[in-house]
Amino acid sequence: MQQQPIASPFNAHSTAWDVAQDINLSGKAVIVTGGYSGLGLETTRALASAGASVIVPARDTGKAEEALAGLGGVEIVSMDLSDPRSVASFAAGFLDRKLALPILINSAGVMATPLFRDGDGHEGQFATNHLGHFRLVKALWPALAKSQGARVISVSSRGHQLAGVDFDDIDFRARPYDRWIAYGQSKTANVLFAVELDRRGAEEGIRAFSLHPGQVLTNLARHLSEEEIASFDALDADGRPIVDPDKGMKTPEQGAATSVWAATSPLLSGKGGLYLEDCNVAPVHSGDVGRKGVAHYAIDPDLAARLWHVSDRM
Numbered sequence: 001m002q003q004q005p006i007a008s009p010f011n012a013h014s015t016a017w018d019v020a021q022d023i024n025l026s027g028k029a030v031i032v033t034g035g036y037s038g039l040g041l042e043t044t045r046a047l048a049s050a051g052a053s054v055i056v057p058a059r060d061t062g063k064a065e066e067a068l069a070g071l072g073g074v075e076i077v078s079m080d081l082s083d084p085r086s087v088a089s090f091a092a093g094f095l096d097r098k099l100a101l102p103i104l105i106n107s108a109g110v111m112a113t114p115l116f117r118d119g120d121g122h123e124g125q126f127a128t129n130h131l132g133h134f135r136l137v138k139a140l141w142p143a144l145a146k147s148q149g150a151r152v153i154s155v156s157s158r159g160h161q162l163a164g165v166d167f168d169d170i171d172f173r174a175r176p177y178d179r180w181i182a183y184g185q186s187k188t189a190n191v192l193f194a195v196e197l198d199r200r201g202a203e204e205g206i207r208a209f210s211l212h213p214g215q216v217l218t219n220l221a222r223h224l225s226e227e228e229i230a231s232f233d234a235l236d237a238d239g240r241p242i243v244d245p246d247k248g249m250k251t252p253e254q255g256a257a258t259s260v261w262a263a264t265s266p267l268l269s270g271k272g273g274l275y276l277e278d279c280n281v282a283p284v285h286s287g288d289v290g291r292k293g294v295a296h297y298a299i300d301p302d303l304a305a306r307l308w309h310v311s312d313r314m
Contacts, residue, residue: 003274003284003294004281005282005283006267006280008280010280011245011278011279012245012250012278012279014261015251015256016043016045016046016254016259019265019279020047020049020050021050023260024051025047025051025052025103028051028053029099029102030052030053030102030104030105031057031094031101031103031140033057033106033133034107034155035057036056036063038252039216039255040107040155042256043105043260044074046256048071048073052103054074054075056068057090057108058076058077059079059081061078077090077093078090081108082127084120084135087136091136092139095139095140095142099146100148102147103151103153103264104136104137104144104152104153105153106153106154107153108128110124111125111157113125113179114179115172117171121171123170125183125186126170126171126185126186126189129189130189130193131311131314141201145205148204149207150201150205151208151262151268151272152206152209153208153209154210154211155190155259156190156191156210156298157187157212158215158248158277159183159184159187160188160190160212161291162187162289163182164184164185164188164298165185165189165192165307188297188298191294191298191299192298192303193210193311194208194209194272194275195210195273195304196301196304196305196307196308198273199273199301199305200308201272207273208273209276210275210276211259211276211277212275213255213259214254214255215248215249216250216251216254248292257279258277258279261276273299275294275298277292282294284299
């Protein structure tokens with residue numbers, strides 16, 4: 001299937017609840033990283049409302065318990081996405097339960113942080129947003145294959161248009177650290193990962209998608225100053241988030257809709273490796289940064305294969 005829009009019953013105004021209300025996920029296990037905050041929380045709520053048993057890995061289990069209190073069908077399990085041993089332990093625990101995993105939504109992430117590095121010295125945004133999820137998917141592969149029709153969803157961002165992956169200096173050892181370039185690189189990695197994961201997994205029924213959820217003001221923006229947030233024209237005169245889905249500015253419920261659609265829509269059956277936006281397949285981007293669509297370099301199959309090999313070495 002080509003990277004071009006299809007006839008979808010949903011759009012930029014749709015909410016995760018709109019998408020989920022006619023879906024039945026009873027008896028199915030789902031994992032949502034970042035499922036206790038922001039868009040991930042709304043994704044968890046929608047999938048649980050459709051009957052799924054949602055497992056939420058959490059570095060801060062206390063915070064997760066507080067956010068998910070009273071929500072049935074949800075289980076919180078300790079995991080630190082930036083710690084390879086923690087990811088391996090979580091995956092091993094899930095595999096021990098002999099469950100199939102039809103849906104894995106990689107929603108956790110950080111944005112525009114000051115420079116930090118993981119335990120292996122890799123730049124932190126790339127390590128958290130991409131490498132952690134790369135490790136998790138590989139570790140959970142048997143459960144994904146067991147479902148014979150799994151979908152792995154990577155929550156990327158229109159921010160991928162800021163930068164491709166600099167294979168000569170992913171970790172910012174030679175070039176000056178720029179937190180927005182680092183963020184853009186990590187979000188491009190999310191898209192490339194979906195392309196190569198789909199190619200490798202299709203024969204076992206594992207399909208992959210990446211997506212832009214929309215511009216939603218969540219805790220993800222905690223590293224931004226008031227001046228930076230103001231420069232995005234994201235707030236009204238009273239300091240409240242502006243909601244204008246046609247311009248990409250959404251509520252958390254609207255922002256989570258594309259994740260739920262990617263995970264459940266029958267329109268995507270037999271398809272994969274696609275970048276989605278507004279509950280639809282997005283066009284290829286050919287304009288200025290910040291416009292709708294996916295950058296050509298983010299869906300390049302050769303770059304996707306290269307990223308997989310580099311990530312394996314890392």
